[in-house]
Amino acid sequence: MSIRVCTRVGCGAEYAWDPKPGRPPRYCEACRAEIARPKRQVAPTTPRPVTVLPEQRPTTTSATLEAVQAKLTAAGRTDTVPGAVALRLAALLDAGGHSASGYAALARQLTASVEEACRGASLAGDPLAAIRDRRSRGA
Ligand SMILES: [Zn+2]
Numbered sequence: 461m462s463i464r465v466c467t468r469v470g471c472g473a474e475y476a477w478d479p480k481p482g483r484p485p486r487y488c489e490a491c492r493a494e495i496a497r498p499k500r501q502v503a504p505t506t507p508r509p510v511t512v513l514p515e516q517r518p519t520t521t522s523a524t525l526e527a528v529q530a531k532l533t534a535a536g537r538t539d540t541v542p543g544a545v546a547l548r549l550a551a552l553l554d555a556g557g558h559s560a561s562g563y564a565a566l567a568r569q570l571t572a573s574v575e576e577a578c579r580g581a582s583l584a585g586d587p588l589a590a591i592r593d594r595r596s597r598g599a
Pocket residue numbers: 466467468471472473487488489490491492
């Protein structure tokens with residue numbers, strides 16, 4: 461029987477050790493029990509996946525303007541007053557930053573302007589419109 465001192469940091473308790481083959485334990489009974497007992501698992505702190513939200517920016521697209529431009533060009537009405545108005549409205553729509561009702565009003569006026577600009581024009585890019593146009597002229 462020999463007296464050993466627990467080498468665990470902060471303990472230093474003396475404990476009896478019965479010399480026997482093998483290495484003497486480094487810690488006292490209490491420390492050995494504590495070390496052997498698996499610590500209660502703290503909930504793993506796996507970071508939750510971060511959801512990256514799309515950047516909230518006013519959409520700067522030119523889709524409307526391009527579509528209107530294409531339609532007016534096909535009808536050959538880009539340089540008419542309603543055509544110019546339609547282009548301006550399309551640019552405004554594309555610029556964004558409108559309220560829903562403002563957007564709706566712009567879209568309504570744009571549609572009307574495009575229709576007015578293209579009225580009677582033979583739309584090369586729109587065969588259906590060309591047919592409608594021919595019919596309306598009684599051809
Ligand atoms: Zn100890």
